[in-house]
Amino acid sequence: xxxxxxxxxxxxxxxxxxxxxxxxxxxxxxxxxxxxxxxxxxxxxxxxxxxxxxxxxxxxxxxxxxxxxxxxxxxxxxxxxxxxxxxxxxxxxxxxxxxxxxxxxxxxxxxxxxxxxxxxxxxxxxxxxxxxxxxxxxxxxxxxxxxxxxxxxxxxxxxxxxxxxxxxxxxxxxxxxxxxxxxxxxxxxxxxxxxxxxxxxxxxxxxxxxxxxxxxxxxxxxxxxxxxxxxxxxxxxxxxxxxxxxxxxxxxxxxxxxxxxxx
Numbered sequence: 001x002x003x004x005x006x007x008x009x010x011x012x013x014x015x016x017x018x019x020x021x022x023x024x025x026x027x028x029x030x031x032x033x034x035x036x037x038x039x040x041x042x043x044x045x046x047x048x049x050x051x052x053x054x055x056x057x058x059x060x061x062x063x064x065x066x067x068x069x070x071x072x073x074x075x076x077x078x079x080x081x082x083x084x085x086x087x088x089x090x091x092x093x094x095x096x097x098x099x100x101x102x103x104x105x106x107x108x109x110x111x112x113x114x115x116x117x118x119x120x121x122x123x124x125x126x127x128x129x130x131x132x133x134x135x136x137x138x139x140x141x142x143x144x145x146x147x148x149x150x151x152x153x154x155x156x157x158x159x160x161x162x163x164x165x166x167x168x169x170x171x172x173x174x175x176x177x178x179x180x181x182x183x184x185x186x187x188x189x190x191x192x193x194x195x196x197x198x199x200x201x202x203x204x205x206x207x208x209x210x211x212x213x214x215x216x217x218x219x220x221x222x223x224x225x226x227x228x229x230x231x232x233x234x235x236x237x238x239x240x241x242x243x244x245x246x247x248x249x250x251x252x253x254x255x256x257x258x259x260x261x262x263x
Contacts (some may be wrong), residue, residue, distance in 0.1 A: 001020050001042075001115075001146075003099040004259075005111060005241070006162060007168070008094065008240055008242055009130070009239075010013065010189070010238060010239050011037055011038050011235075011238045011240065011242065012036040012038060012093070012144045012203070012238070013035060013039045013234075013237065013238060014038075014039035014040075014109070015039070015043075015091040015238075016035075016039070016040040016041070016094055016095055017040065017041050017043070017086060017087075017091055017092060017093045018032075018035045018040040018042045018043065018062035018085065018093070018094075018095035018096070018097065018175065018237070018259070019042075019043040019082065019086050019093045019095070019096050019134070020032045020035065020042060020043070020044060020045065020099060020102035021045045021046065021071070021073060021097065021098055021099050021126070021127075022045075022046055022047055022049070022073075022099040022100030022101065022258065023042075023044040023052060023055065023099070024051035024055070024155070025048075025051060025201075026047040026201035026226070027099055027150065027196070027199065027201055028046065028097070028099040029051075029055055029189050029231070030056065030227065030229070030230075031233055032044055032059070032066070033055075033058075033059060033097060033234060034230050034234065035060070035095065035097075035184065035231070035233075035234075035237070036059045036064035036065070036066060037064065038060070038238075039076040041065040041066070041067075041070055041090040041093060041118055041236075042059065042063075042064065042065065042066045042067070042088070042118050043066075043067050043082065043085065043086035043090070043093065044056055044066055044067065044068050044069065045069045045070075045071040045082045045100075046070070046071060046100065047070065047071065047072055047100035047176050049068060049070040050193055051066050052069075052070070055068075056068050062251050065083065065090070066088060067089045067090065068084045069081070069085045069086070073092070073100045073121065073122045073130075074118060074121035074122055074125070074126060074215060077114075077124045079126060079129050079130045079133060079177075080133055081229065082135060083130070083137065084150035087137070092137055092138065092143055093134050093137070093145075094136075094138060094139045094143055094144070094145035094146065095145065095146050095147075095148075095237045096130065096131065096134045096145070096146070096147045096148070097148045097237075098127035098130060098131065098147070098148070098149045098150060098173075099128075099150045100122055100126060101122060101123050101150060101163070101166075101168050101169075101172070102119060102123065102155045102166075103121045103163055104119050104162065104163055104164070104166050105162055105163065106162050107162050107164075108164040108165060111165065116165060119165050119169060120165070120169060123166065123169035123170070123172075123173070123213060124169045124172050124173065124176075126249050127149055127176070131147050131149075131176075131180060131191070134147065134174055135147070135180070135184050135187070138187065138189055139184070139187045139189075142163065143188075143190045144187070144188030144189060145188070145190070145239075146190050146192075146236060146237040147180070147189065147190070147191045147192070148192055148193065148233065148236050149173050149174075149176065149177050149191070149192070149194075149209055150165070150173070150192045150193070150194055150195060150196070151170045151171075151174045151177070151194065151195040151248060152166070152195055152196060152197075153171035153172045153195055153197045153250060153255065154166060154170045154171075155170045155171045155173070155174045155248070156168035156195070156250070156256065158244060162184060165185035170195070170211075173193060174193055174195065174240070176186050177191050177246065177247075177248060178194060178246045178248075180247065181245040181246030185245060187215075188252055189245075190236075190241065190244060190245040191240075191245055192231065192236045192241070192244060192245060192247045192248070192249070192253060193247070193248040194232055194233065194244065194248075194249050195248050195249065195250045195252075196229065196251050197250070197251065197252025197253060197255040197256065198218070198222070198223050198224075198225065198252070198253065198255060199223065199224050199225065199226055199228075200223055200224070200225050201226065201230070202250045218219075218255045219253075219254040219255065220248035220253055222254045223253075223255070224251075228251070228253075229251055231247055232251055236249070245252050
């Protein structure tokens with residue numbers, strides 16, 4: 001049965017152009033490497049251009065293609081400029097990973113208006129504007145595409161502690177995913193989301209410093225690493241998920257159970 005045809009099981013991204021936001025560190029950096037490893041030409045977007053350039057060098061040294069674009073997710077003009085740059089370098093962007101995000105790390109009633117605006121701008125307004133810009137160009141070009149938004153398990157459950165607005169924005173991202181999947185279904189643009197639990201990253205490093213080691217409070221007594229999200233990301237951008245749109249896939253290694261397992 002090794003030659004049984006599976007036309008929708010491919011993870012080959014050759015000829016595809018991907019834009020990854022927040023690519024300078026953490027999950028975004030991993031996502032960019034994974035997409036490039038499967039043949040996509042990758043546009044790396046974030047504020048820290050030095051990190052992006054180092055990442056691009058490493059991707060190209062491994063045989064991939066990458067372009068760096070300095071981008072502030074709260075700057076609407078910068079979002080358009082990032083899409084412009086990617087299109088000029090590689091062609092129409094047909095994979096978008098809306099990964100850029102920021103925590104609030106403050107009690108809701110203590111947040112300044114400036115911080116509220118920044119969190120909403122990075123976590124919600126930026127992904128909305130960028131999704132619309134990419135979709136508009138795909139529709140004009142008559143091409144299908146894939147948008148993957150990064151939500152969070154905070155969409156499903158929030159236990160307090162100073163991340164209320166973050167949780168609200170991640171629920172908004174999940175609903176945005178569902179709504180835009182309907183909006184652009186006719187154009188062959190699939191819009192899906194990943195809702196990670198706690199993963200090892202720069203963002204969670206800061207959280208762990210505040211709350212201590214969380215491994216004793218999760219079912220499998222471990223915190224997953226970004227590589228354990230690779231297959232889900234690839235599934236959502238490759239032919240494997242051609243008929244999947246509007247889905248929110250939770251990846252939390254059983255953390256939602258909140259059960260202390262006893263041997």
